[in-house]
Amino acid sequence: xxxxxxxxxxxxxxxxxxxILNCDYTNSMFDYFLWYKKYPAEGPxxxxxxxxxxxxNEDGRFTVFLNKSAKHLSLHIVPSQPGDSAVYFCAASxxxxxxxxxxxxxxxxxxxLTVHP
Amino acid sequence: NAGVTQTPKFRxxxxxxxxxxxxxxxxNHNYMYWYRQDPGMGLxxxxxxxxxxxxxxxxxxxxYNVSRSTTEDFPLRLELAAPSQTSVYFCASTQRQGDRTxxxxxxxxxxx
Numbered sequence: 293x294x295x296x297x298x299x300x301x302x303x304x305x306x307x308x309x310x311x312i313l314n315c316d317y318t319n320s321m322f323d324y325f326l327w328y329k330k331y332p333a334e335g336p337x338x339x340x341x342x343x344x345x346x347x348x349n350e351d352g353r354f355t356v357f358l359n360k361s362a363k364h365l366s367l368h369i370v371p372s373q374p375g376d377s378a379v380y381f382c383a384a385s386x387x388x389x390x391x392x393x394x395x396x397x398x399x400x401x402x403x404x405l406t407v408h409p
Numbered sequence: 410n411a412g413v414t415q416t417p418k419f420r421x422x423x424x425x426x427x428x429x430x431x432x433x434x435x436x437n438h439n440y441m442y443w444y445r446q447d448p449g450m451g452l453x454x455x456x457x458x459x460x461x462x463x464x465x466x467x468x469x470x471x472x473y474n475v476s477r478s479t480t481e482d483f484p485l486r487l488e489l490a491a492p493s494q495t496s497v498y499f500c501a502s503t504q505r506q507g508d509r510t511x512x513x514x515x516x517x518x519x520x521x
Contacts, residue, residue: 296451324507335413335499335512336452343507381451385506394459395440395506396467399451 295319296384298400306408311369313403315382318363322384326397327356327367330379339380340367372407379404411435413513415500421519422490430485430516432500440503441483442467442510443475445496452499458483490520 297316305311315325323344328336342349342356342365349356355368369376382400386393416431434441439460444452444467454467458477472494474486483502487494497517503510 298451301449326509328512333515335501335514337512338509341509383452393506394457395503395508395510396442396454396457397452397510399444399453401449401451 293318294401295322296382296398296400298380298382298403300403301401302404302406304406304408305372307374308371311367311372311376311405311407313367313369313380313382313405315365315367315400316363317365317384319384319386319398320363321386322398324385325356325358325365326383326385327354328381328383328399329376330381330402336381369405372405374407374409377405377407413500413502413511415498415513415516417516418514419517421521422487424490424492424520426490427486427488428490428518430487430498430500430518432483432485432513433481434483434500434502434511435481436502436504436511437480438502438504438511439480440505441477442501443473443483443485444499444501444512445469446499446515447496455485455498487518492520494518495520 326341327339330336379402383397413434442457443455456475458464500513
């Protein structure tokens with residue numbers, strides 16, 4: 293039972309264009325969502341997050357959009373740079389406000405982003 | 410401030426052998442986790458701890474054991490290694506629910 297799904301295994305974009313990575317979830321209890329970036333032979337590093345009380349969060353070139361009714365979130369990278377080439381993981385957590393998830397994360401399968409110069 | 414460190418980086422085990430993966434964090438975080446990542450898959454939670462002396466199972470705990478005697482250390486023990494435990498193992502920590510989670514660089518384990 294895959295509660296967080298990233299249906300695109302890979303994405304290829306040209307430098308300077310927009311990259312859009314998508315993520316769907318099925319668990320209605322998820323209320324905190326994160327994107328992680330992972331280079332080969334390294335651990336995932338935090339990129340950006342959004343709580344369910346918002347529908348958009350921006351940090352520089354990175355914007356995450358959340359559509360709760362569709363149980364869908366997306367990460368936009370504008371403009372894309374060759375250094376953005378990595379695997380991107382979507383992750384979700386339950387009960388941000390005083391719950392008992394203890395920060396446990398449920399991950400999607402990842403999307404390999406390649407940005408061509 | 411080194412963050413989350415893991416040793417070893419690589420290890421090859423024979424079926425039936427045992428080993429301990431070490432994890433240390435220097436951020437004084439309460440919560441610590443062990444995840445595994447199989448090829449083409451996302452990370453899956455093996456065990457987690459909410460403080461020294463408190464541990465609990467995650468999604469895929471079978472074949473593993475953990476202990477948390479100090480805030481800093483959270484070792485993962487593999488008993489009777491099996492080929493299905495071939496994976497990359499990541500240790501992680503966070504201060505509280507809702508904070509960002511920091512990951513170690515990973516241990517690549519092969520069981521043959």
